[in-house]
Amino acid sequence: MSTSTTSSGGSPRSAPGRPPPPVPGSPRFLFSIEGVRYEAIRELMVTPSGESVLLAHRHGLEGGLPGLCVVRRLPSPSTSLRRKRLVEEIKLAFRLNHPGIAQVFQLKSHQGDPHVIMEYVPGPSLETLVSAGVARCQPVSESFALYVGTELAEALHHAHTLTDEEGKGLGIIHRDVSPRHVFVGTHGGVKLTNFGVAFSLMAFRMVSPESLVRGDVAYASPEYMERMPLTPRSDIFSLGVLLVELLTGTHLFDVQDAPREPAGMRPLHSETFPSLPLPQMQVLLSRFGPADVERAVATLAPDVKSLLHMALRVNPEERFATAADLRDALRAVLAQRSPGYGRQEASGEVARVLAEGSGMRDVVEFGEAGLFPEGLDAHELEALVKKNKK
Structure with a gap:
């Protein structure tokens, strides 16, 4: 997705008529679904078309399920035909259940806009x-x-x-x-x-x-x-x-x-x-x-x-x-x-690539996920690199 409304290395700007994006330490309540409270804790990107992608936390889950998820706030379709198509697309995504596909959990209409609740992948694109x-x-x-x-x-x-x-x-x-x-x-x-x-x-x-x-x-x-x-x-x-x-x-x-x-x-x-x-x-x-x-x-x-x-x-x-x-x-x-190359080797290489590229992050524009894996500061990334070298 395009990130033209997000400045490189800075914080996303809210679109006109939208509530301001959440800031670290100050989550913003979104909505509740069947007793589960969803709070936005970070805005990952905003597109020129009006879509925003939020990192959210789910509270009140039974069984101690992971709390982080992604909420995609989509512009409300302008016609009934487009609204029907959107619902069909989400229904289609519900059917996909595979470890290599990010799961789509729910579709919620909130403040006139459709919100899609999806699996959060803690890592870079x-x-x-x-x-x-x-x-x-x-x-x-x-x-x-x-x-x-x-x-x-x-x-x-x-x-x-x-x-x-x-x-x-x-x-x-x-x-x-x-x-x-x-x-x-x-x-x-x-x-x-x-x-x-x-x-x-x-x-x-x-x-x-x-x-x-x-x-x-x-x-x-x-x-x-x-x-x-x-x-x-x-x-x-x-x-x-x-x-x-x-x-x-x-x-x-x-x-x-x-x-x-x-x-x-x-x-x-x-x-x-x-x-x-x-x-x-x-x-x-x-x-x-x-x-x-x-x-x-x-x-x-x-x-x-x-x-x-x-x-x-x-x-x-x-x-x-x-x-x-x-x-x-x-x-x-x-x-x-590379016989045996798998998740562990891939994780180690990701950490090395990000660490070695971090020195140029003010010169080269990185993707929408940012240079560092979500939730990791620079010092935490260095620790991850050392861990993967062991």
């Missing part, structure tokens, strides 16, 4: 890790990227193959797989978030307008930008773009090199604020090919390059057939490269 890698002039290791890719492919496979009560496939496609929607927890677990723009073949799903692009177009597949039918292979392409950026610190597409938009290209508009301009992305994807991939991955190992080339084929039929196939291929390369 991949967007933050990419920025930290740029700051230290060294991206994450190939082993770390292979590990993350394996976990994400497994989570996507779960979503792609999910069925309803009658065993009928729901046809879920995330269509917004990007670094800002992937978090690495403090113990090395990888979580995919933001299934709110997911596409599904469920009969009661509302169809988006033909010209409307949902999700960040910087990670969209060519067929999505051409408004062709979506399949799970669209998410595979997006995951490939994400992995290129994670491995190299550079996005696959350079919009500054985009030629002029040709006459007759179908006009599109994005529902959210994309990280790269929509018209330029349309042009680049319309001319995208294997040579573009090779230029981006030239410095990587041959086995990693081969995986990325297959994930990033223009023709969906030439990509990995399923996310499970991509998962297995990534896992096999990781096993050869």
Whole structure:
């Protein structure tokens, strides 16, 4: 998500007409649901579209369940059709129950706006890790990227193959797989978030307008930008773009090199604020090919390059057939490269990348999660690094 209303290194500013954001030591009461009290303790981000993401604490839970959660306050849909679509999207997210997917708990209407209560992942986003890698002039290791890719492919496979009560496939496609929607927890677990723009073949799903692009177009597949039918292979392409950026610190597409938009290209508009301009992305994807991939991955190992080339084929039929196939291929390369690489190794690498990149945090803009894992100050991060080196 865009963070243009949040100053780098500073506190988020409240949108016009909104209550001021909570400050440390002074939580703000939000609402209660069935005896559970929700208090906002920090505003993580505010988007130009009016959405805000709050870190909240739940009080009054039975059984001593963890109290932290994320509350996404969404702008109230302007039409009944959009309100119905939003409810359907949340219902869809309720069905996803997988350790690699951040759980969606509830939908609450409060002060005229829908609030989605979600699982809190205590750790940085991949967007933050990419920025930290740029700051230290060294991206994450190939082993770390292979590990993350394996976990994400497994989570996507779960979503792609999910069925309803009658065993009928729901046809879920995330269509917004990007670094800002992937978090690495403090113990090395990888979580995919933001299934709110997911596409599904469920009969009661509302169809988006033909010209409307949902999700960040910087990670969209060519067929999505051409408004062709979506399949799970669209998410595979997006995951490939994400992995290129994670491995190299550079996005696959350079919009500054985009030629002029040709006459007759179908006009599109994005529902959210994309990280790269929509018209330029349309042009680049319309001319995208294997040579573009090779230029981006030239410095990587041959086995990693081969995986990325297959994930990033223009023709969906030439990509990995399923996310499970991509998962297995990534896992096999990781096993050869770094046998036993898992959560502990990933957690240690996250701490090192953040610590080494922290010296440049005033020069390089980090992602919406901030440089440090949520709840960790600089001295606490140093202690975490020392712990992981033992």
